[in-house]
Amino acid sequence: MTPLIASTIEQCDAAVDAARSGAASWATLPLGERIDLLEQLLPRIMAEAEEMVAHTQRCKGIERGGAWGSEDWLSGPWAFMQGVAGLLTTLRRVHKGAPPLSPSKATQNSSGRTVVEVFPATRMDSLLLNGYRAEVVMSPGISAADALGSAAAVYRGRGFAKPGVELVLGAGNVGAIAVLDILYSLYAKGSVVVVKMSPVNDYLSAYLERIFGEFITRGWLRFVHGGADIGQYLAHHPDIDSVHITGSSLTFDSIVWGSGPDAAERKKSHTPLLTKPITSELGGISPIIVAPGEWDDADLQFQAEQIVTSKLNNAGHNCIATQLVILPESWAQADALLDRIRAVVESLPARPSYYHGSQDRMSAAVAGHSAVEPLGAKALCSLVTDVDPHGAQSLITAEVFAGVLGVVRLPGATTAEFLANAVAFANDVLPGTLGATIFVDPATATRERAAIEKAVADLRYGSVGVNVWSALSFLLAYTPWGAFPGNSAGDIGSGIGFVHNAFLLEGIEKSVVTMPFRPMHRAAFRGHLHLSPKSPFFVTNKTGEITARRLTAYLASGKISALVGIFASALRG
Template structure:
């Protein structure tokens, strides 16, 4: 969930000899990695899993310090659920993949592949076991492969570089994110296991307080000589990515930072990229949420308004898939009531510090463009911009990476609204990382294949129906990245994917679906959802305790922890 600090553009002093030494260690370590068998690679994952659980409290303490969160704030739950918890899930999922490969099996053996619209293969990723069904009841997810890839090919290619672990890919440089603390560790695992590249990870300066935690968590890889963790600012990053012995670069950040790395200070006008090696990236964008008109009751209106407030304000708004544009039907009879609930949800969301560099400046820039925007929240620092133009307006072309939310109204109803909204999201909004669609179950049923076709036509790497694409980030076997097809000349939300613990080839997108209503209303209406409010909602009163308990459960898989976890979740 991409970082937006322009640390690349802010020079700081650095020691190039430290980078040279680290890269030299990795050049030697590549040979070690090539001779590390699958069984040992799985053991390393299991060791990292154990160490992540052991040091999770130190991890969250450092993250809380970075973000200025009160120790007793429910918002600390975000740091549990987007910090150590995803790494625990990823190491367990990758370990299962390595176990299958070491036994000569495909990671997809025993997985019932399905069909997705457009003659695609769908790989189920959620739920996969009884704990998924309990902890994420009502949520479902699939990875869709590109058209033309059949089930046999999917099974045969699953495993990527681990199908022949002796063929390594050189030294990979990772420029880490500064917003979500699990991003750099997850990127390290993907470079090592999906691509067989040993890794030089340069932390974003914002996350330097996590340096020691990451050293402790990844000690087995550091001791093996296949990982080095570096600090420093722009100059250090520039030296690292241009290093002669670095074969590949992966970064999380903004399009602006990406283009500075690839094209240099002169930009694309120079003609030839400054970077002479491959680069993959996750760059965010302007994420839309499409609200399909229907007949909702008052509780539905309130809950989905809180849902969208969370999509914008989780982590203070500093997420690459934070909703920035809400797309509504101008003809929806309940539109005004919904907007009133949305305004109230944004106003009531907990106070928090604007910890991410440049946030206030970006809010000010949005105010310059939209002086009539409503200023909401305890500090009046959250902007709600209504009646946006449907094209050629800054909010649809600029990722503000701050608590700025716009509303676009399209003059259509029913199925026509949905199809026009899909066109709008595809053509008018910059970026292709994530899109959300909220629709009443009765509306989905009434639209039938037209709804399925609309989901298929969305050109996004993550699609969430009655859920938030942040859940895709948290699901270890989901793919995470832009819709395929971007180039260095028009990079949009980036190139390539990460996470993807099945190590699937030919990935196109991940689609998740959630319950329209929480429990108990969901149970009364035939939806199997046990949670009264997902723990990632910004107004969940027990998010800190639930996040900690979830992390502790994923560290041990001890079912004795479940009763306390459920009690905390139900009180949220």
């Protein structure tokens, strides 16, 4: 992964100047032309998709068509297209004079909070991801009318608050992160963009420059290259109006507060070096909480596969990768679930940890533990089963961002008591508020409905998954993506602000995404009807890459005939 030659200071200045020159024309561009530009992106993404994915797989050291094959389709071209499609859904409705969301989509939950159903957003969503649901929980005091009124308000008469030139500092781990951030800066904030790709995946720049060709030609987007020094220079450039970063809290702090001995004093005295607006997504420790219930062997296998997927997708180099599984001390099936996790990891092929610093972080994560099990080919993942919830081990204090999975067992005489303890541990002990997941079988969900609803409501995370890895919020486009509100520059946690958010809602607290506990063929026998087989994002899906490629092609073409191929491969997964 040799990075491109770093941009010079003169080239950086020229990029900012070009974007500044184009800012006024972008801010005033009619909605119809904005829609046209989005529509033109879809075939351009598809034209580059095959080689873009192949290049990514080569650089990550994984084989095409294997267990890891679907991840770079789903988190690359498919996620990019889904982001475009989500914005198109919203803007086309506005352009026709219709509201982005019907009044029936905003309701109150059992806690009296306004929630907005954002997925499925179209009839095709209901078919392709049948049984999947997503809602946005609004901040306290936001009424249904407020929430609906905020949707795409910038395109319904209010206009953009402070359009200008935004610097996007792209992440190196997932291809779609930078492009979805670019889209949000352009379409939600009305700002033109200078983007610095991470040196880790800067090889994507050539593809993206072709895809975004018209935006570049018309002065609305510029790419620059280089390391932290270039990012620092641009963040403090006088003609950059705002900054968005996806990365680590250390990078955020170095930009905002500086480095060296004076940085701590600046933070203490609230005198940052960077005073312009900055939003951020910075990761954290993400848990899966397993509610006790009576699971059959297939349930144990299916959820073990999902847990392993949530850990080893992208070799664990995800800000939302599961780091801890939280189990009830008294649950009779806890050990059986762990045995299934072990077996799933052992069944997978080796893959390298390609992100810098991985080995050091993995060594730190397992230090001080005696129950460490290296699993899989070439120690693909280490399972640590003796994590003390009251200790100060690295596994519960620092994000690993690599292949280590810890297990915490917590007490609780009842399901409600366990969930309360698990939520308190996640909220008050674990750093970060990006995403958390709860697994609960349908019988338990029905019997313990109040306890489950309270747990989901009480989790202070920007995305909560129910029976689905909370990373789904990143992919759906309609769901806002970011940390739970309340962080500040002085205590940044998982970051500030939301992106994606295709309906452009305001006053967001978090997203809640839900997937059926069982795939369709087993759910039907239990009286829970839906049409979703095993998701193609599972690392155990035998046809995951084929299905992901076909889903991507469908987003580009919209041809109904493509559905036959999608379902044919999906049902074989």
